[in-house]
Amino acid sequence: SQKIEQNSEALNIQEGKTATLTCNYTNYSPAYLQWYRQDPGRGPVFLLLIRENEKEKRKERLKVTFDTTLKQSLFHITASQPADSATYLCALGSNDYKLSFGAGTTVTVRA
Amino acid sequence: DAGVTQSPTHLIKTRGQHVTLRCSPISGHKSVSWYQQVLGQGPQFIFQYYEKEERGRGNFPDRFSARQFPNYSSELNVNALLLGDSALYLCASSWEGNSYNEQFFGPGTRLTVL
Numbered sequence: 001s002q003k004i005e006q007n008s009e010a011l012n013i014q015e016g017k018t019a020t021l022t023c024n025y026t027n028y029s030p031a032y033l034q035w036y037r038q039d040p041g042r043g044p045v046f047l048l049l050i051r052e053n054e055k056e057k058r059k060e061r062l063k064v065t066f067d068t069t070l071k072q073s074l075f076h077i078t079a080s081q082p083a084d085s086a087t088y089l090c091a092l093g094s095n096d097y098k099l100s101f102g103a104g105t106t107v108t109v110r111a
Numbered sequence: 112d113a114g115v116t117q118s119p120t121h122l123i124k125t126r127g128q129h130v131t132l133r134c135s136p137i138s139g140h141k142s143v144s145w146y147q148q149v150l151g152q153g154p155q156f157i158f159q160y161y162e163k164e165e166r167g168r169g170n171f172p173d174r175f176s177a178r179q180f181p182n183y184s185s186e187l188n189v190n191a192l193l194l195g196d197s198a199l200y201l202c203a204s205s206w207e208g209n210s211y212n213e214q215f216f217g218p219g220t221r222l223t224v225l
Binding site for chain 2: 041093099100
């Protein structure tokens with residue numbers, strides 16, 4: 001069955017550093033991968049989409065890579081700020097309108 | 112513009128009862144999806160509706176049902192509640208022609224089953 005794994009440990013980093021989150025998957029061939037941010041008690045907010053034929057996407061201080069051979073996506077937050085503290089979710093999708101989410105990685109940025 | 116709205120915000124039910132959760136999508140969005148998020152886990156896909164038709168269904172029992180109305184709002188119904196149904200229920204909408212399924216989520220309904 002499909003399995004999506006994100007960093008098992010929470011990530012604590014110093015302000016200004018780069019946070020790198022991983023999303024690994026098995027038994028799945030997604031057509032695209034998305035990253036969302038979720039704050040406590042709120043719904044997820046869409047951040048970035050990367051398609052299966054794309055290697056890298058950037059948006060402001062965010063960068064996503066997608067390696068379909070390794071079955072892995074990396075999500076980078078550069079020049080991190082305390083306001084970046086949240087849980088980050090990866091989600092995989094194909095042509096069946098279902099999004100499959102990982103459990104998320106909690107990031108805390110210390111001032 | 113208003114985002115996705117959900118009601119109620121919180122709900123407490125007892126085992127065996129029935130619950131109805133409501134969702135209004137972003138204006139202009141015709142697709143509504145429902146997700147269940149248990150504490151410490153990611154959202155799990157339950158249903159997607161588009162133009163009042165079910166377009167996708169996740170691995171949930173038949174106790175879960177949904178429908179979409181002509182104004183594109185949606186209801187999620189859960190019968191014979193179990194303790195394990197306690198979760199945050201998220202509704203998300205997306206626009207027509209959104210091939211990559213970018214979801215706009217509401218704040219969720221927190222359901223507690225006692």
